Amino acid sequence: xxxxxxxxxxFVGLGIMGRSMASHLxxxxxxxxxxxxSRPKADELVAQGAVWHGSPGEVAAASxxxxxxxxxxxxxxxIYLGKGGIIESARPGAVLIDMxxxxxxxxxxxxxxxAQRGLVALDAPxxxxxxxxxxxxxxxxxxxxxxxxxxxxPLLKLMGANIVLQGGPGSxxxxxxxxxxxxxxxxxxxxxxxxxxxxxxxxxETVLQSIGSGAASSFAxxxxxxxxxxxxxxxxxxxxxxxxxxxxxxxxxxxxxxxLPSLALASKLYQQLVAQxxxxxxxxxLFKNYEP
Amino acid sequence: xxxxxxxxxxFVGLGIMGRSMASHLxxxxxxxxxxxxSRPKADELVAQGAVWHGSPGEVAAASxxxxxxxxxxxxxxxIYLGKGGIIESARPGAVLIDMxxxxxxxxxxxxxxxAQRGLVALDAPxxxxxxxxxxxxxxxxxxxxxxxxxxxxPLLKLMGANIVLQGGPGSxxxxxxxxxxxxxxxxxxxxxxxxxxxxxxxxxETVLQSIGSGAASSFAxxxxxxxxxxxxxxxxxxxxxxxxxxxxxxxxxxxxxxxLPSLALASKLYQQLVAQxxxxxxxxxLFKNYEP
Numbered sequence: 096x097x098x099x100x101x102x103x104x105x106f107v108g109l110g111i112m113g114r115s116m117a118s119h120l121x122x123x124x125x126x127x128x129x130x131x132x133s134r135p136k137a138d139e140l141v142a143q144g145a146v147w148h149g150s151p152g153e154v155a156a157a158s159x160x161x162x163x164x165x166x167x168x169x170x171x172x173x174i175y176l177g178k179g180g181i182i183e184s185a186r187p188g189a190v191l192i193d194m195x196x197x198x199x200x201x202x203x204x205x206x207x208x209x210a211q212r213g214l215v216a217l218d219a220p221x222x223x224x225x226x227x228x229x230x231x232x233x234x235x236x237x238x239x240x241x242x243x244x245x246x247x248x249p250l251l252k253l254m255g256a257n258i259v260l261q262g263g264p265g266s267x268x269x270x271x272x273x274x275x276x277x278x279x280x281x282x283x284x285x286x287x288x289x290x291x292x293x294x295x296x297x298x299x300e301t302v303l304q305s306i307g308s309g310a311a312s313s314f315a316x317x318x319x320x321x322x323x324x325x326x327x328x329x330x331x332x333x334x335x336x337x338x339x340x341x342x343x344x345x346x347x348x349x350x351x352x353x354x355l356p357s358l359a360l361a362s363k364l365y366q367q368l369v370a371q372x373x374x375x376x377x378x379x380x381l382f383k384n385y386e387p
Numbered sequence: 388x389x390x391x392x393x394x395x396x397x398f399v400g401l402g403i404m405g406r407s408m409a410s411h412l413x414x415x416x417x418x419x420x421x422x423x424x425s426r427p428k429a430d431e432l433v434a435q436g437a438v439w440h441g442s443p444g445e446v447a448a449a450s451x452x453x454x455x456x457x458x459x460x461x462x463x464x465x466i467y468l469g470k471g472g473i474i475e476s477a478r479p480g481a482v483l484i485d486m487x488x489x490x491x492x493x494x495x496x497x498x499x500x501x502a503q504r505g506l507v508a509l510d511a512p513x514x515x516x517x518x519x520x521x522x523x524x525x526x527x528x529x530x531x532x533x534x535x536x537x538x539x540x541p542l543l544k545l546m547g548a549n550i551v552l553q554g555g556p557g558s559x560x561x562x563x564x565x566x567x568x569x570x571x572x573x574x575x576x577x578x579x580x581x582x583x584x585x586x587x588x589x590x591x592e593t594v595l596q597s598i599g600s601g602a603a604s605s606f607a608x609x610x611x612x613x614x615x616x617x618x619x620x621x622x623x624x625x626x627x628x629x630x631x632x633x634x635x636x637x638x639x640x641x642x643x644x645x646x647l648p649s650l651a652l653a654s655k656l657y658q659q660l661v662a663q664x665x666x667x668x669x670x671x672x673l674f675k676n677y678e679p
Contacts, residue, residue: 199587222601236597259597261589269587273580273594277603280576283649288569291636294643295491295561297553302565305528305551309514310624311569313605332602344583351586353677356656357575360648385645 100124104250105158107151107174107181108195109136112221113164115228116194116254120162121145123253128157152184160190160250167339168197175205175216182208190243191216192251194235196336198343199265199272202238206264215243218264220271221255224331232256236274238266272344279341279361281315282381288316289323290385299324319379328373328380335374338365392416396542397450399443399466399473400487401428404513405456407520408486408546412454413437415545420449444476452482452542459631460489467497474500482535483508484543486527488628490635491557491564494530498556507535510556512563513547516623524548528566530558564636571633571653573607574673580608581615582677591616611671620665620672627666630657 102125106117109131117140121127127145130153131137141147148154151174155161161181165171171193175181181191182205191209193202193216202218209216217239227233233255237244244260251258261270288311292299303324307317322328341362348355364384373380394417398409401423409432413419419437422445423429433439440446443466447453453473457463463485467473473483474497483501485494485508494510501508509531519525525547529536536552543550553562580603584591595616599609614620633654640647656676665672 222598222603224602227601234597234601257597257600259593261593261597266589269584269589270594270597272587273584273589274598274601274603276583277576277580277598277605277608280579280649281573281603281605284569284572284576287572287647287650288565290645291568291640291643291647292561292565294645295564295639297558297561297565301551301553302562305526305549305553305562306514306566306569308549309519309526309566310516310606311514311566311573313569313573313607314602315605316569347587348583351583353582353586355579355583355677356652357572357649358579360652364648385647 101126102160102250103128103158105129105154105161107131107154107161107163108165109140110164110166111225112228114140115225116162116164117145118143119231119253120250123250125250128154130154150179151181152179155181155185155189158189159186160192160247161185162192162194162250164194166195168201168343171195171197172201176208182212182214185212185214187213189214190247192219192247193217194219194221196220196271196340196343197268199268199347202265202268206239215240216264217243217247218267219251220267222271222274226331228254235259236261236267236270238262238264238268238270269347272340272347275337275340276344276355276358278315280357281313282319282378283357283361285313285316285320286323286382286385289320289382319377322377322379323382328376330375330377332378333374334365334368334376334378334380337378338362338369341365393418394542395420395449395451397421397446397453399423399446399453399455400457401432402456402458403517404520406432407517408456409437410435411523411545412542415542420446422446442471443473444471447473447477447481450481451478452484452539453477454484454486454542456486458487460493460635463487463489464493468500474504474506477504477506479505481506482539484511484539485509486511486513488512488563488632488635489560491560491639494557494560498531507532508556509535509539510559511543512559514563514566518623520546527551528553528559528562530554530556530560530562561639564632564639567629567632568636568647568650570607572649573605574611574670575649575653577605577608577612578615578674578677581612581674611669614669614671615674620668622667622669624670625666626657626660626668626670626672629670630654630661633657
């Protein structure tokens with residue numbers, strides 16, 4: 096079953112990320128079983144040979160590995176734990192891999208429910224965005240048991256470049272939260288620094304020549320900072336998804352009695368942008384908060 | 388006078404940064420005139436051939452270029468604008484270069500006062516820390532008139548690797564403020580992300596393997612983050628100096644009616660650390676705010 100060739104792989108959730116990721120599995124020589132809430136997003140994959148199914152449960156019934164990449168924790172809960180869902184329908188011994196950014200607690204619940212039915216579950220959220228998904232260069236942060244991780248590794252390697260087992264169930268989600276927490280405040284720094292540059296009459300591109308390679312440098316400054324200066328607010332990563340992630344992180348932090356004031360500030364400012372209609376802009380649109 | 392060989396160069400302020408920077412000028416073949424508030428810090432340079440003077444004014448009287456690297460804007464004001472100071476004592480045509488991180492307004496005042504006496508002034512704060520100073524790899528952010536910048540460039544090149552004229556007087560200081568503003572929030576992100584990692588039971592070094600090279604990556608995460616995990620709070624850059632810099636940035640932002648809530652938060656948290664006795668720790672000690 097861990098044979099590299101012609102594994103029956105299920106994939107639920109064919110958004111921008113999911114479509115790219117699933118296509119690498121198909122190109123890897125595996126049989127791909129797919130479901131998506133809106134059917135047209137599956138058309139291209141089906142044309143390339145993927146097998147369409149009418150529900151996540153039907154996908155699971157046909158697969159040795161079931162991968163999901165959906166929207167919100169409520170979606171994850173429904174497709175895994177709902178009646179006729181993945182756990183109820185999966186084949187004995189199947190490996191379930193949720194790659195959605197979701198709640199660490201839910202990941203633990205799914206792992207427990209899976210084990211009760213003789214299945215194993217991994218939480219494996221990703222970082223790297225649409226480009227990382229397209230180029231199979233995602234960072235994949237995995238939580239779960241080692242044997243299941245090793246079983247899944249050949250498939251994960253078709254989608255990612257940096258694949259790390261972080262610990263037991265939920266650890267992948269916790270690691271993704273760390274990633275998002277770091278990004279949230281780094282974005283505040285990028286936006287406040289560039290806002291100051293503009294307001295003080297400097298040429299922000301010349302400023303980047305000075306500060307883009309030293310102690311202030313970051314992926315965010317050198318990539319999203321440049322987009323800000325070009326007034327390019329197109330989404331690499333949607334503000335509404337980032338708001339979801341920060342909400343999960345804040346509620347986990349609260350549960351751990353950990354005060355994260357800068358994350359709270361970022362979350363508040365991003366929510367203001369959502370209220371102003373910028374939910375489907377890229378995260379660099381945080382800069383709009385600093386413009387007169 | 389712009390001849391590369393044997394220029395008479397004055398240097399005022401021989402702290403950790405100043406000493407390294409001045410030594411490169413001496414090695415560059417120039418005559419170095421020095422003053423420092425505490426004499427012993429000049430001993431090594433004097434042993435290498437630097438000429439000791441009893442005041443900043445005496446240094447200025449002996450020099451074609453006068454460079455300063457002191458502590459606070461009040462120090463800058465005193466050595467330049469004070470009685471018997473650099474501007475009163477400098478030779479006609481001399482180029483004055485303040486490399487202290489100081490107030491943009493003060494830099495403009497100095498430029499005006501210098502011009503009234505037939506001198507030219509540049510503000511040229513640096514980034515890169517003690518290592519950058521030692522290895523002559525500083526980023527130097529320059530404000531002032533282009534002819535003076537070009538005159539000073541051969542000397543600046545002996546100390547820095549990335550030297551950019553940002554605009555008129557004060558622009559160097561404004562650019563340095565951008566640098567510090569970006570760093571302040573980036574440090575919040577690094578500390579909050581690592582605090583979450585530890586509190587949630589993850590292994591933070593394994594977390595860095597997942598998040599250190601993607602969208603969350605930064606100089607701060609990969610350098611100061613590692614020091615945090617080793618409980619290494621030794622100063623690369625003193626908290627007390629960073630608090631000074633953030634204070635200047637906040638007061639400039641207020642003057643420009645620019646609200647920078649994340650910088651304000653960082654400044655508040657760093658001031659709490661100063662109150663707790665951590666003023667002479669490195670900026671990565673911000674992490675202490677997040678430990679139980």
